[in-house]
Amino acid sequence: MTSKKQNADFLHVGEKLLAWYRTHGRDLPFRNTRDPYKIWICEIIFQQTRISQGLNHYNNFITRFPDVQTLADAESDEVILYWKGLGYYSRAINIHKAAQQIMNDYGGNFPSAYEDILKLRGIGKYTAAAILSICFGAVLPAVDGNFYRVLSRIFADDFDSSSSKAFNYFSELALMMMPKNEPGHFNEAMMDLGSEVCRPRNPKCDECPLQTDCLAYNLGLTTKFPVKSKRTKVSDLELTYYFVEFAGNFLIRQRGDDFIWKKLYEFPNEIRDDFKDNISHQKTVTHQLTHKKLTIHIYKVSPDDEKLFLEFASEGGFTAISLEGSHGKSFPKPLENYLTTI
Template identity: 70%
Template sequence: MKSKKQNADFLHVGELLLAWYKIHGRDLPFRNTNDPYKIWICEIIFQQTRIEQGLNHYNRFIHRFPDVQTLAQAENDEVLLYWKGLGYYSRALNLHKAALQIVQEFQGKFPENYNDILSLKGVGKYTAAAISSICFGTKLPAVDGNFYRVLSRVFAYDFDISNSKAFSYFSELALRMMPENEAGHFNEAMMDLGSEICRPKNPKCGICPLNKECLAFNLGKIHEFPMKSKKAKATDLELNYYYVECDSKFLIKRRGDDFIWKRLYEFPTEVPAEFKTEIVHHKTILHKLTHKNLTVNIYKVILHKEEIFKNFALENGFMTTDLEESHQKSFPKPLENYLKWIEDAI
């Protein structure tokens, strides 16, 4: 692997990829800019969201928060609101914290150095490498699942991608493929090839620019790569919520910073014994998180005495809201679906 000839082979594959990208790369709004703020926002949004699904969110977010200063000055609730629909809300909270960090530690100027970028809240090695290569030309591969999949297939490497050394292993390979002064375009090319051509399922090998070099394709073994040991099984978790209503108002409270759904709003999870005569089981919603299968039971409690409703809210730190006002708040997906469901039923 370390011979000159093999290094030239790696570079040849990198050049084929780049040549393909220059003709077939996707025309996306964030491709026409080197503004690190915009590249950062797009990298965070599209980490867990498909481009087609997240593009409107990206445009709206950039329109409302066009620069670091505007984002840093915004209220937490508003940032979460603009994130609504993208899920994984901790990403929005981290963006907000990192914007404040840039203002406080970097005098409001987006850092240019890889390690400084990596020090920002919520920014991992992949995102830091993507920003520093695309915006500042740093020669670093932005290694993610696309790199693992494409490189495993092209070179028929049976390196287990769930191994903790996979990142450094594939980073070293990717560096050998990277043509000089083209780090940003090379990383973007890999993103596009991985999502448009060398997809996890049904790769389009017939039109792939690497099909002549690709060992897995030529050996008829595409589905053996990338190699990955079995995932840990998701565990089951049951949650109970109470939608406590009085005169079209209901109770909510903001979650803390621990466990899932950080800083989002939720309903009470317990109610006093005297409410129990008013309870009906209203809906059960099944929801999957990365490592958990959730069963969310929602019970409806209708209180007719406002005094009891208000006292319970006061003593337990709940705020009151109504369906219309709740649109301005961010809820975990199952509760958001529940609210939509009761709204549609009215």
């Protein structure tokens, strides 16, 4: 810990942040509740996901699965359907498994011990701290990307936010700043400040309640923080799909839980040789993901023999389904577009 930090009045800054939150905090559907189920769901949905992107998903999810029991009893496909378009689909799989864990291991009552919460699939240190502080008043900072950004700016601290030690490092800073009687509100305040004011780019420093406390601002260096050493790597991925159609039905198959698009549905990626004369359309589209540049070749195939169509489906483990029937399934975004345009 450097001397500049020892001299700072941490708690005073935390109180100022809390005061700002009382008048400027966002009005969100998962605020004003201490139901650990709801807080849990919202924390998972908003991992690596902006509020504007996931808000409808949250509301729809809570309406359809209002409690642990309902979620645990649901079909996996339906849970994933409610995750369609959010990305990082292992979250949906894990959230379903965790609901069943809560039913089996805790009689349907959301656990309140840190070690127990951490055992639930898909819940790490951040989410456990968020649930415990907001729902149970535990004095734990919920250190996420907002904390890294806000704290590194306040202290003009070049600690590498992408390092594995960042969580513990910023947890110590946050703990000194946190008013111990309102840990949940403090954590929510830091998130709101980070997303609305202390934004990654173009921070609204003239609206910031902590402006005078912010070393980066006073030095004119807000753009230098947080420091992150990791660079996003983009790799190329080429995919081929065949939209095999007969009498209004087409073939789909569920992906495994490895690689991308876990448990989502896709089309066959190869066909038998005697179908190749029945290819009527072909197109190639590129699609940019965060870590991958996709090139997708898609062919439309219309076999003229129902027996061969069903035989091919059976051998490949494919299901023949109508366009209406496919609405209950989740397709990757790039493939979903083809459903209506092919």
